[in-house]
Amino acid sequence: xxxxxxxxxxxxxxxxxxxxVIIETPKGSRNKFNYDEKLGLYKLGxxxxxxxxxxxxxxxxxxxVGGDGDPLDVLLLMDEPVFVGCLVEARLIGVIEAxxxxxxxxxxxxxxxxxxxxxxxxxxxxxxxDINEHLREEIVHFFVSYxxxxxxxxxxxGQYGPERARRLVSEGMKRYRQTHAGTKTPRAAKQR
Numbered sequence: 001x002x003x004x005x006x007x008x009x010x011x012x013x014x015x016x017x018x019x020x021v022i023i024e025t026p027k028g029s030r031n032k033f034n035y036d037e038k039l040g041l042y043k044l045g046x047x048x049x050x051x052x053x054x055x056x057x058x059x060x061x062x063x064x065v066g067g068d069g070d071p072l073d074v075l076l077l078m079d080e081p082v083f084v085g086c087l088v089e090a091r092l093i094g095v096i097e098a099x100x101x102x103x104x105x106x107x108x109x110x111x112x113x114x115x116x117x118x119x120x121x122x123x124x125x126x127x128x129x130d131i132n133e134h135l136r137e138e139i140v141h142f143f144v145s146y147x148x149x150x151x152x153x154x155x156x157x158g159q160y161g162p163e164r165a166r167r168l169v170s171e172g173m174k175r176y177r178q179t180h181a182g183t184k185t186p187r188a189a190k191q192r
Contacts, residue, residue: 010087012064016089018091019089020061020062020087021090022085023057023083023085024058024060024084026054027053028053028054030048030050030053032046032048033045048146048149055075056077056078058073058074065179066168066175067107067110069107072168073110073112075111077119077121078119078122088117089117090117091117091126092113093128093161093162095110096111096139096143097156097164098155098156099154099155101153101155102152136159140156
């Protein structure tokens with residue numbers, strides 16, 4: 001089985017009910033990577049401005065489709081960054097619901113927040129409320145400024161806990177099944 005088949009065969013949740021997250025961009029990176037499902041490879045999607053880096057590992061939930069047509073995005077709290085393409089089992093702790101506007105078109109582009117199951121530093125974090133308020137504000141600011149640097153507007157609508165985040169994943173799984181019913185055709189390359 002090649003890497004494309006492996007990613008395509010993953011489900012959103014593990015048998016234990018944890019979230020599967022595929023890392024696209026490691027913590028501390030200025031480079032933004034995107035998984036191209038047609039190629040089964042990761043491509044350089046962009047470079048952040050000098051001084052800007054991803055505050056935590058960033059990836060997606062396989063077998064989901066978000067409001068923007070891409071797999072659901074996840075910011076993953078972990079002790080150390082991992083490599084591009086790494087599968088990490090995680091615990092959902094919440095979601096930053098948001099709208100993104102580009103070229104006059106507005107769509108939902110929520111950001112799930114999760115903690116790596118094997119994290120030592122964040123093992124007691126079960127909800128966004130367990131994270132320092134200043135860190136939550138910095139995470140929101142990162143997404144606002146990241147999108148601004150790409151000519152997009154990221155408008156946060158609210159921050160919610162793990163139950164709402166799990167519902168969004170379930171909705172994303174349903175959209176994925178509807179979108180891919182009866183076909184094994186790969187999704188288009190992600191362009192976030």
